[in-house]
Amino acid sequence: MQVSLRVCSLQDLEPGEGLRIESVTPPIAVFLTEEGTVHAVDDTCTHQDASLAAGWVEDCRVECPLHESTFSLLTGEVDQPPAKKKVRVHEVQIDGDDVYVELSQEAPNLPPGVTTA
Numbered sequence: 001m002q003v004s005l006r007v008c009s010l011q012d013l014e015p016g017e018g019l020r021i022e023s024v025t026p027p028i029a030v031f032l033t034e035e036g037t038v039h040a041v042d043d044t045c046t047h048q049d050a051s052l053a054a055g056w057v058e059d060c061r062v063e064c065p066l067h068e069s070t071f072s073l074l075t076g077e078v079d080q081p082p083a084k085k086k087v088r089v090h091e092v093q094i095d096g097d098d099v100y101v102e103l104s105q106e107a108p109n110l111p112p113g114v115t116t117a
């Protein structure tokens with residue numbers, strides 16, 4: 001069964017930046033783009049243990065703060081190494097000021113050494 005979780009309010013988000021949400025496992029990152037769209041992906045890069053919420057957002061992609069791979073906020077696809085696997089994308093719903101996320105049912109592509117336990 002899919003469940004929508006309220007993860008934050010729109011006021012918690014800054015345009016062009018990500019917000020790490022630790023109340024879910026693994027943590028997710030919620031982004032408000034400069035264009036005003038809201039997206040959610042797993043926060044942990046698929047290459048190593050880096051927080052994508054601390055990355056740079058441009059053209060609906062987030063660039064990992066540790067290396068130069070970028071991930072689509074729409075599909076999770078990665079553009080170039082060192083990351084090779086896509087990041088999971090979660091469905092976002094906005095209700096008034098509240099941001100809800102429906103977590104993906106796919107298995108997360110966590111990097112080596114990072115577990116959900």
Ligand code: FES
Pocket residue numbers: 045046047048049050064065066067068069082083
């Ligand atoms: S940790 Fe993200 S690309 Fe290396």
